[in-house]
Amino acid sequence: DAGVIQSPRHEVTEMGQEVTLRCKPISGHNSLFWYRQTMMRGLELLIYFNNNVPIDDSGMPEDRFSAKMPNASFSTLKIQPSEPRDSAVYFCASILSHGTGAGNTIYFGEGSWLTVV
Amino acid sequence: DAKTTQPPSMDCAEGRAANLPCNHSTISGNEYVYWYRQIHSQGPQYIIHGLKNNETNEMASLIITEDRKSSTLILPHATLRDTAVYYCIVRVASGGSYIPTFGRGTSLIVHP
Numbered sequence: 001d002a003g004v005i006q007s008p009r010h011e012v013t014e015m016g017q018e019v020t021l022r023c024k025p026i027s028g029h030n031s032l033f034w035y036r037q038t039m040m041r042g043l044e045l046l047i048y049f050n051n052n053v054p055i056d057d058s059g060m061p062e063d064r065f066s067a068k069m070p071n072a073s074f075s076t077l078k079i080q081p082s083e084p085r086d087s088a089v090y091f092c093a094s095i096l097s098h099g100t101g102a103g104n105t106i107y108f109g110e111g112s113w114l115t116v117v
Numbered sequence: 118d119a120k121t122t123q124p125p126s127m128d129c130a131e132g133r134a135a136n137l138p139c140n141h142s143t144i145s146g147n148e149y150v151y152w153y154r155q156i157h158s159q160g161p162q163y164i165i166h167g168l169k170n171n172e173t174n175e176m177a178s179l180i181i182t183e184d185r186k187s188s189t190l191i192l193p194h195a196t197l198r199d200t201a202v203y204y205c206i207v208r209v210a211s212g213g214s215y216i217p218t219f220g221r222g223t224s225l226i227v228h229p
Binding site for chain 1: 151153158159160161162166204217218219220221222
């Protein structure tokens with residue numbers, strides 16, 4: 001099992017540019033999460049998909065952020081235009097969610113380190 | 118917001134047991150307690166989880182109080198590689214599904 005795969009691992013971009021982060025969840029998992037981590041705010045949930053459908057995007061900071069999941073094996077998080085305050089580590093995670101109360105483990109990718117200058 | 122409370126930092130001597138507490142006084146009957154850890158520059162990694170019984174695996178032990186309002190993660194023989202941020206979370210229900218929400222965790226430093 002390859003785990004959750006994210007790309008790019010590191011990106012440095014100029015303010016105003018578009019940034020696209022990519023995620024391939026674990027095969028068979030039906031829920032996908034995008035988190036952002038900064039020193040100031042810790043690990044924040046941005047958006048959550050279940051069966052490719054966005055369920056909760058209340059954590060998305062503003063309209064500059066958008067996320068898609070066109071199929072079960074791929075998701076993107078896009079920032080357009082990017083700003084220096086978007087600099088953070090962005091994690092993608094997936095889980096096999098039964099929604100029955102049974103315990104399920106969430107698996108994280110290694111993160112995408114974004115620096116906007 | 119996270120429904121758990123953890124001390125922001127702890128330290129432990131190498132080879133000794135590290136006991137990391139977590140308070141989850143509002144936990145519901147069907148919510149599980151999960152522990153994850155995050156080593157610097159890596160994604161959080163699953164350690165252990167439990168509902169009401171104590172649990173043990175190759176990484177750690179989890180002790181849950183009888184009223185389930187608190188728990189303790191035990192690393193029986195801490196090593197330098199256990200230096201990390203440890204997160205205690207409970208599964209939060211939203212729209213019939215479960216969303217893991219992380220707090221600030223406990224930064225554990227294991228020293229020689």
